[in-house]
Amino acid sequence: MTTLRLLSSLLGLCGLCASWPEEAPVAVEPTTALLVTQIPHDVRGALPGLGRERARTPPPGARIVRLDLARPTEEPKVYVAGFRSAAWPDVSADGRRFLFVGQRSEGDAFQVWEARVDGGAPRQVTQGTSDCLEALYLSTLFTLDAQAPRERLGFCRRSAAGETALFTCAPDGSDEQRITYHPGGGGGPLLLEDGRLLFRVDQVPGAAPRPTPLAELLLVNVDGTDVQAFTAPAPEGVQRSRPCATPDGRVLWLEQRADADDPRLVGVARVRAFGPRSELAVHAAGELHALIVLADGSLVVARRPTDAPAAACELWRLDAASGNFTARLCATSDWDVLDATPLGPRPARPGRSSVVDETRKSGFLYCIDSRIGRDGDTLRSAASLELLAWSASGEHVLGRAPVEHDGSFYLEVPVRTPLRVRALDTEGHALEEMQSWIWVMPREARGCIGCHEDPELAPPNRQPRALRKRPFSMMEPTK
Amino acid sequence: MRNVLALLASCFLVAAGRAQDEVLTSLCGSRVCLECHVAKGRAQACTLEPIPEHAASWRALRKEPAAHIAALTGTTEPPTESSLCLGCHTSGADLGSRWWQTSFDNREGVQCEGCHGPGSDHVRARRAGTPGEVPPPLGIRKGERSFCDDCHRPRPSHDLVLAKSWRLAPEDREYKTPVNLAVAPDGRRLFVVGEHSNSLLVLDVASGALVREIPVGQRPHDVALSPDGSRVYVSNRFSHSVTVIDGASFERVGEVPVGDDPHGLVVSPSGADVFVVDTGEDAISVVDARSLTESRRLVAGRAPWSLALRADGRSLVATSLRPLSAPFRTEPRSELTEIALGANVARARPAVEGATMMMGIAAVPGRDVLLFTLTRPKNLVPITRLAQGWVETFGLGVLWPDGRVDQLLLDEPGRAFPDPEDVAVSPDGRFAVVSSGGADELALVDVERLLHTLESSSDEQRARVLPNHLGRSAEFVLRRLHVGANPRGLVFAPNGRELYVAEALEDAVAVVSMPEFTLTRRLDLGGPRVTTELREGERLFHDATVTQGRQLSCRTCHPDGHIDGLAFDIEADGLGLHPVDNRSLRGIFDTPPFKWEGTNPSLERQCGPRFAVFFTRLDPFTPDELAALVRYLSTIERPPNPHRAADGLTPRQRRGKAVFERARANDGDELPLEKRCTTCHGSAYHESGAVQDVGTTMWFDAAMEVEDPDLEDESDFGPMGIALYQDVLDLARRFDTPMLRNVYASPPYLHNGAVRTLEEIWTRFNLYQGHGMTHDLTRGQLNDLVAYLKAL
Secondary structure (H helix, E strand, O other), rough: HHHHHHHHHHOOOOHHHOOOOOOOOOOOOOOOOEEEEEEEEOOOOOOOOOOOOOOOOOOOOEEEEEEEEOOOOOOOEEOOOOOOOEEEEOOOOOEEEEEEEEEOOOOOOEEEEEEEEEEEEEEOOOOOOEEEEEEEOOEEOOOOOOOEEEOEHHHHEOOOOOEEEEEEEEOOOOOOOOOOOOOOOOEEEEOOOOOEEEEOOOOOOOOOOOOOOOOEEEEEEEOOOEEEOOOOOOOEEEEEEEEOOOOOOOOEEEEOOOOOOOEEEEEOOEOOOOOEEEEEOOOOOOOEEEEEEEEEEEEEEEOOOOOOOOOOEEEEEEEEOOOOOOEEEEOOOEEEEEEEEEEEOOOOOOOOOOOOOOOOOEEEOOOOOOEEEEEHHHHHOEEEEEEEEEEOOEEEEEEEEEEEOOEEEEOOOOOOOOOEEEEEEEEEEEEEEEOOEEEEOOOOEEEEOOOOOOOOEEOOOOOHHHHOOOOOOOOOOOO | OOOHHHHHHHHHHHOOOOOOOOOOOEEEOHHHHHHOOOOOOOOOOOOOOOOOOHHHHHHHHOOOHHHHHHHHHOOOOOOHOOOOHHHHHHOHHHHHHEEEEOOOOOOOOOOHHHOOOOOHHHHHHHHHHOOOOOOOOOOOOOOHHHHHOOOOOOOOOHHHHHHHOOOOHHHHHHHOOEEEEEEEOOEEEEEEEOOOOOOOEEEEEOOOOOEEEEEOOOOOEEEEEEOOOOOEEEEEEOOOOEEEEEOOOOOOEEEEOOOEEEEEEOOOOOEEEEEEEHHHEEEEEEEOOOOOOEEEEEEEOOOEEEEOOOOOEEEEHHHHHOOOOOOOOOOOOOOOOEEEEOOOEEOOOOOOOEOOOOOOOOEEEEEEEOEEEEEEOOHHHHHHHOOOOOOOOEEEEEEOOOOOEEEEEEOOOOEEOOEEEEEEEEEOOOOOEEEEEEOOOOEEEEHHHHHHHHHHHOOOHHHHHHEEEEOOOOOOOOEEEEEOOOOEEEEOOOOOOOOEEEHHHHEEEEEEOOOOOOHHHHHHHOOOOOOHHHHHHHHHHOHHHHHHHHHHHHHHHHHHOOOOOOEEEEEEHHOOOEEEEEOOOOOOOOOOOOOOOOOOOOOOHHHHHHHHHHHHHHOOOOOOHHHHHHHHHHHOOOOOOOEEOOEEOOHHHHHHHHHHOEEOOOOOOOOOHHOOHHHHHOOOOOOOOOOEEEOOOOOOOOOOOOOOOOOOOOOOOOOHHHHHHHHHHHHOOOEEEEEEEHHHHOOOOOOOOOEOOHHHHHHOOOOOOOOOOOOOHHHHHHHHHHHHHHOO
């Protein structure tokens, strides 16, 4: 429970508790060291640009080094050797190990590797012929068929066709499980303080005009359940950096509008991401490639200044109050900084106890009242619904089901399948439809408040009439 | 056919069966028995005699292990005075001393009448009879030796203490557990209620020193001062009393008996009356401060919790913990009670829709409004996720001068504010502070902003949106502050510069500087420095951070280790199906199996992996945590039963006991064993340790086979469809036989909470007499039976 107490303390506005040593919110010693991904400065076009930080595989020559911000003149220490390309380290909660993705030789797939911070040969975690990218340590996972919670690792796997999704596996690479099924892929995972994964999906390739998720940020449990929007999608034409979490409970990212010079530093409260967001213009930014939050909450950006287009992309400290770059943190003239992460321990995240049962072929989707809209508005009553599914061939109707008089419905649905719902009137005309995709995992019972529910609204306390009956099966396609 | 059965069931109260003879016999004691039954082999002599262990059983209660066993049974009295312990260790406990003849000595342990029943009639007949005439034999009470199992059944409490040598740690008895506090009018003294130490602690505010520790009644809860500070009043939950203390000398002035389980109390502005809520009997006692007697008792909401004076001093308002009775599977609705001072009569009972657990309450100076804490449960929605307020939401209620009630949440979308225990308002009326016992957190509320949020919203928004909105708290919650374990009572210093926080499981009082809202000091109450296993378990029980999003703690549904009066829909047994009534945790350790389905043989299992998967959704408890939690659960106390007089059962309860134990119907026919109360409820706890089908399968206990039934229409399917499941679908289910100790305190009843009163169990829901042969009972017999059950 110490972990949970630490988390609780962390959530409880740590700055206010300084006078209580026994309740100190985070027993973590901030360090000034970073693990940094560098690429040779002469690899043109290798830097991805804002919003695409990890969308491509790292270029050849990418390496992981240790930099100490307290010793800016010290020569960076190369951490892993023997790789054609190695990038994107993620440090374990105890600060002793780190994951990274690496490619031994040209033609090999990128795999997840783990190494000790204090040295030694890395060990390969994942296998297979497709690229594994963006590895990270997750919280533990517990299921009823296990004796104890198990450690899990996460990563993004990209198929030969370019489709991406998030996967988890045991520390030895076994028991690989796919946990996201969004048609827009899945990448940029970030483990939040509450143990859930924040990740990004892109425009659905070849999708119909609706839904149109644009760089949408979603939340999902590490067992793949309860996927939901984290915050409002970015407006069209706006590029968002990979988000970061701060120790005081905010999630930050950089946004760049096509019609604006200065990018903006955007922040939302983790516990209220649909609430007000802070925006700060970042002045004289230049070319930005990654936003990094250090253990003390200060911000660092991988940046190539506007006035030095031929210079290396380096780490700069960004003042979150003024939006000004206050210091260049280290000189890496032969190398561009691609990304960085603090080196050192951090609070462990709470684990997940999961209902997912891999022996089940179906899950459940129920809605309390499809008439409930945003801010509690009442939508038109639906007589029935269409369940839409996504597959490699695109979107298709899985079937129709009745909607009860109280607006509720209860469906048995196929698992691991992108789904959305379209409400129909008595004549079969569409009334409303979900703007995003969800899925259910085996045995998961996914509940929704309404078709256009307000994410800040708790459900009404009433028993849905549909739950008085057996679920309507959507397991067979409509003929 | 079903209609006929329903008619029969509803009419049985007036059935003209032959009334059971009143059996008001008393206990004579073994020595009287031995006047005739002198030796084995003689006619009617006990074939088991001698049984030294029976004779020595009372003496065992005086030995050291007995106190530890008692702790694991939820017993608050010494073992030699506990009706539960005495139930198996003597012969006369259940009846009580008023039914003992002078020849009966309880200390002689289990005597002849322990198995054969009270013998006074037998003896009287023998003595009055002609020589040689043999009175009717008494026989073993239940007619078979399985009766012995009622006591001779393995009990975890005895096994743990006697076989594994478990003992309470010395420190377990030394914690103070501050739950509420009050400050003297001059601000120099702080009065802190120590729930576990049964004391009132007086602190010097300036130095933080403990000035005095004054013994009060058992399990004190709240403290209030007269306006001039000359008197201090402390409510004692288990003593059913208010202790009166001189505010200057700190000497006890007296103790006033009040109703059952008194909690909050407040003194009228004139100091003439003290109002105390009787949580156990839904009442408010008015105590005359001069005569120190209860002058009036008023009806309150269900389980009233605390009180506050309106700012104008003309009335006071009581909150209530549990919802009013409501139709099956409908949204809960609770009630505030407003009492007009002077006349001391209830003048309004504002309803609070959808809310329960209204606990702390405080008036806003300068504004004629009161703020009170509340919980808005989602018990009708399946517990399938712990996000977005899916299971519980927590907030504040606002009572306006005209009786209008508003509700706002203190939660945030991704983080709840669990178990709001108390609210205090600064003397200038600017700030309100609310304590979250489940998150060890305080919320600082800007009162004007809160009221503006309401006043600027439409009626529709106030009725439907604000009570469920998780984001609006940002408009009026200025800051949140982490404090020590399990903050409960709050009080402002008279000058408003400091706020005092009772950190119940930290054994301390935190001092918060205002308006900075920063922690400046912690006042130590002198409790143990170590955290025992039991204490750790108590902290876990109250800790909502063990659940995703801090959605709930064990305490959320089990305040005071008891119930919230709700039935929840748990995912594991099917969505929309099998709603389960929340059961009390008081004194449950010896009553496995657990869950209504009886599938969990131990508390370790009950709180184990499935609890993590279907409730907390975070890491399961570690073995050490689980052991600590179970140890705390095992020791949750069962309050003394106010329905049971100190000298035992009343004549009505005695008659009810006879009905409970009857083996023959009113027409003289022998009752089949499975139709007798004692077959399933005969043990010391009045449970059987097994599941039974008693014909109570209802709607939602299986998937509906009938389209849109009207749940209140009994004509076709019987009450809640029990005729359907009994006759048609053959889907009858078996449920755990609940213990009946303190059953009076646990409505609603049966596995799904569909039954609002004990009487209804037999007047509405025993259509087929599966729950005992009761259709021949007269109205008087049923009332007697219920009176007896309430005395258990």
